[in-house]
Amino acid sequence: MNKQGQKRGPWREVWRRLKQNKAAMVGLAIILILVFSAIFADFIAPYGYDDQDLKARLQGPSMQHFLGTDNFGRDILSRIIYGSRVSLQVGFIAVGIAIAVGGTLGAISGYYGKRLDNVIMRLMDVLLAIPGILLAISIVAALGSGLQNVMIAVGIGSIPGYARIVRSSVLTIREQEFIEAARAVGASDFRIITKHIIPNALAPIIVQSTLGVAGAILSAAGLSFIGLGFQPPTPEWGAMLSTGRNFIRDHWHMTAFPGLAIMITIFGLNLLGDGLRDALDPRLKN
Amino acid sequence: MDKNKKMLSINNLSIHYITEEGTVAAVQDMNLEVAEGETLGLVGETGAGKTTTALGIMRLIPEPPGKIVQGEIVFQGKNLLDMTTEQMREIRGNKISMIFQDPMTSLNPVIPVGEQIAEVIILHQNVNAREALERAAEMLEKVGIPPERIKEYPHQFSGGMRQRVVIAIALACNPKLLIADEPTTALDVTIQAQVLKLMNNLKKEFNTSMIMITHDLGVVAEVCDKVAIMYAGNVIEYTDKKSLFTEPRHPYTLGLFGSIPSIEDDEERLNPIKGLMPDPTNIPSGCPFHPRCPKVMEICSEKVPKDTEVSKGHFVKCLLYEE
């Protein structure tokens, strides 16, 4: 129990626990650096993402080009920095779409139950039955490639995951007495869902979405790698890998560095996600 | 009572929990004794240190954050705190066993009750599985469950029945000491009456010593011989049942009696103890009860009260009675 009179909201408590977790803080630092470089790419990147220098093609790491250049003589470091923009956008927006659609469906499903629940969840089952990447491939194939379509494709694929998570937490929270208490004072369904259920269901959603961003970035990279996602000259990590593949024998740096960028990003997000899960877990609450 | 053999004695025991927010003195300088066949009631409110005491005797305090700071727990002449983990495992469930409050969670839901009883028997006695199951059936019968139900699973029993199974497990090896932690709190009154009667009968039959942890003075009146009242880690009053009910001395004990609505008399208002339990990391100086005490004196916030024997065998930790 805390000292009395001290103001300590539940979220502050989570932050306090998260701070103690070193791995999570490393993850958070990685994500912050990425977000920072995405926002300020124009200032940080030594070259433009499509500045070609045909005299300096396929150079290994050097003082001019820290991570070397590609087959058009473009600076790989700059492309990776600009690429973080694309990847983070795809990651966050795709997850955003999934949470908005999946979360709403899950909340409705869990709160109202019965037939509506059955219909929604069976639809989700259908979506779940199709392998995620296959679904994304077919959607992109149908809609055409490009940033927007990739985000939609990846987003749709992860809707069922959020719908299920939100539904199951709504189901447990709905049975809590404070929901009944709210009903007893005359609160409407809308107020109960937004004020009482959602704030209490946030914890698992936050964890899932942190891990989900990682998944979305990977899926987008995967799509680009097989040529369905972003088209050159967009500096997308997956697309860079794909191009680099042709030169992998003699110019390892073209694949190694974009690959590392993807790896470190995913690693950071996963560390943060795991840390958040521990920090939000009520069983550890003292 | 004195003619009986000493079964357990706790001397100067202190158990602390070291947490981020400070050190919690869960049990402070405790002295208790239980004779053979005797039942000691351990009474107190949430956070008084009752369960910590029980876990301390079983050597089941999680370390860290828990730590037995000082004292000894002498069981049948040997200090349990000096024993190795191996030796302790021999004793647990065999010579000392424990019953927990919640019969729903203290049984394994995927193992038939008979096997759960047999498991302890196999662990501690040199018998084979068949003999152990036979013994398990006998135990079931002893606690009032038809032995035909030996193959059933915990969910097939009601709450009261499950607590009987738990009792059967606890008594399966004929322990010398039984620690019951609020064994009837989760049960309805009519079922509680059944279980208490059963425990009383079995205790007599096996001549088991018992420590009964409870917050209910009514249960104390029914099953205990001696009582220790705990407040914030301290045993503040320790006496036999008779003098507790006829002449309670400590202001906290008096407060507890004033808080219980009487079933036999009418009262307009209850006389509760004012204030709240102290923050365990920030126990008041001097006597821990002084901020809530109706008879508080100036000295109470400065001096820690010692055990004072107000009449033979009746100990009170209160400065009102100190010379």
Place this chain on the structure above:
Amino acid sequence: MQKKLIEVKNLKKYFPTNKGMLHAVDGVNFYINEGETLGLVGESGCGKSTTGRVVLRLLEATAGEIIYDGKDILKVDKRRMRELRRDMQIVFQDPYASLNPRMSVSQIIAEPLTVNKVFKNKNELDARVKELMDTVGLTQRLVNTYPHELDGGRRQRIGIARALALKPRFIVQDEPVSALDVSIQAQILNLMSDLQKEFSLTYLFISHDLSVVKHVSNRIAVMYLGKIVELSEYGTMFKNPIHPYTQALLSAIPVPRLHSTNEKIILEGDVPSPINPPEGCRFYGRCMYRQDICNQKTPELKDIGEKRYVACHFAENLKPAKK
């Protein structure tokens, strides 16, 4: 002066389950006079909490009438019901589960006022929240704290403040003190009786603890498996309980006194399943006075004089002889 504020007639609440209809509340009749407390006691699963919720329409009744202030509230529409809710409130058992962990103390207490748009401006709202906190004895300091930082007693005070916010006339108290320690329990019980006098409240007090119910109630209804088996003024019921179940229930309470005089009636077995109960007295299987008629005909709650109602075929025989 004795005006009926609420009257419940033949109230039923069934829940469909996989095994059949669960008769949680099965034809319950009672009334509560204005300013009075009716105690509703029974063991777990007897339907007492369900009754409390159905009376407030937190659960929809299967059949019956609930006449509140002259109107059948089961017939009013949703909007009118929302207005009625301001008059009828509830205090829950578990002060941990009944408060939203993500809301601060002031937000929780203000919620009924916000939802019903009682105040137009924020200052008036804050003033009312402060006033309510004073009324239930919470210091202003706690206004921005969260439930998890507070102990059970304080949380229950928050729950009471929330229930009082809309100035109701009728409050269902659903086991409001069972999760609390005795010393805190007594404080809350005193608070409730003060509030009742101050705001002339009418209570339906639901509890499994007979001594608590006796302390707070003017009249008491005993429930067993969805039916009221006895309803009397508290004094007469405790002096000479008539229904065999009431007798057993009263005798089962452990009394915190030496050599308690009452002879214990230990009931056999457990409460039977409330799913598709057969015709006949629900208490048949455990009753010590059962006869053939008891499992053929369901006894109705009969007026046996002296404002006593008993549902037993042999009520007249079990009634104590008049002196």
